[in-house]
Amino acid sequence: MRIDIITVVPGLLEGPFSHSILKRAEDKGLAEVKLHNLRDYSTDKHKQIDDYAFGGGAGMVMMIGPIARCIDALKSERDYDEVIYMTPDGETFDQGMANSLSLKGNLIILCGHYKGVDERVRQKYITKEISIGDFVLSGGELAAAVVTDAVIRLIPGVLNDETSALTDSFQDGLLAPPVFTRPAVYEGMKVPDILLSGHNGKIDEWRFEESVRRTRERRPDLLKGRDF
Template sequence: MKVDVLTLFPEMFDGVFHSSILGKAQEKGIVQLSAVNFRQYAGNKHGTVDDTPYGGGGGMVLKPDPIFAAVEDLLQGGSGGGSQTDRKEGHAPEEVSGAAAEASSQAEPEHAPGIDHPAAQVQQGSDSATGADPGAEPAVRRSPRIILMCPQGETFTQQKAEELSREEHLVFVCGHYEGYDERIREHLVTDELSIGDYVLTGGELPAMVVIDSIVRLLSGVLGNETSAVTDSFSTGLLEYPHYTRPPEFRGWKVPDILLSGHHANIETWRREQALKRTWERRPDLLDKLELTKQDQAYLDKLRTASHSSQDS
């Protein structure tokens, strides 16, 4: 998998991309992560990427031209242009300055590389985009998902993480202004994601959350492949409690069943504990699940016990 992040602050990703699970995933060659400063695609000597909104109002709006130019460069095999210093400091490299950048900024919106747009043919191996023999079978490649991080987006869930983990290429767009020019939404991105109903300074921290959640699902990333399967939300339930050595700490003992060695009973206990924790903390999740008769019977027992304690 390849993951690109368009941001004005690529240095924010240095530690995240090279530490812990993400760093190990890159070392193993499972994923390629990069953060690109889209200021280099501004097409002007001042590197201006925002402007005042039409119609008046406060704040600044992210311009469409540098975002479109950056995405189009990535889709055509670019690496964000320039040296490592260019990417961090936002210096405009020669290949996207002057007439080239001006031409890119004037491109028609319908040529944006969203899923349904003609520029996606670059990723699909079309004759016009690759110069291939018209009679040859096209080399089909899936178009990347271009993801805008914003408070208005779809709330990110474990199910969305699993969906995105099956993609080959993801491009995240992170802003730092009052908003995005609406043409970015309408003609470029394929997804809009939010990590919750609150406001942050920019899209960088949400992008880090989403990327970490996706990459850990890729085959070979986690040392124990069952870890991702049994995590909270992967089964639709909150995760059961965990214990390790010592068996007794300050008078608090590990449940006897976990020391019994009886694997079937342990699995039943874990399932019941996951149901109990979900019922207590996130009962809304239970409405979305297909529960077994055993699950329903255990939940009925919890409800009965709860009602009895309230009556006494």
């Protein structure tokens, strides 16, 4: 997988992509993330990429020209499955969407800024609009990092344990159960006996019951329409 991220502040993303799972995926040749500074595609001597909104109002708008030149340049080099725009009014990102995107080959992610992009960018280039929640960030970079991390970790071979991602919260529509590690007793607090029993069938049953219980307590909305 290759993900090209178009941004006004590439430095904000260099850190997250140079460590941990994302770095491991790149080292293994399983995924590649490229950052593109939108100002490099400005034809203005001041590298301007935004301007005032027609009709007035507070805030600046990202211009169509630099964005169009950047996307066109990328598309001239390879095919892309999606051109994604990170925006508060996009479809809410969830595990199902992460699963779907992880099956794609090449993605472009455009990070919004200011009051957003010229609407003609969305009309001509964008194939998918994503939000990570009902709040506003200073820009789309952190949201793009969230999406990229959630997607790349699902690519086979990225995680050391191939089954790890399959047991994450939300994969089966439930929150993950409690987990424990050594020591078995800490300051009088004991690990549940069932987890020390070695009985895999009963452990799986306990974990499922705990997932349902935790989901019912913390995210009852996930259980609507389900017979638990």
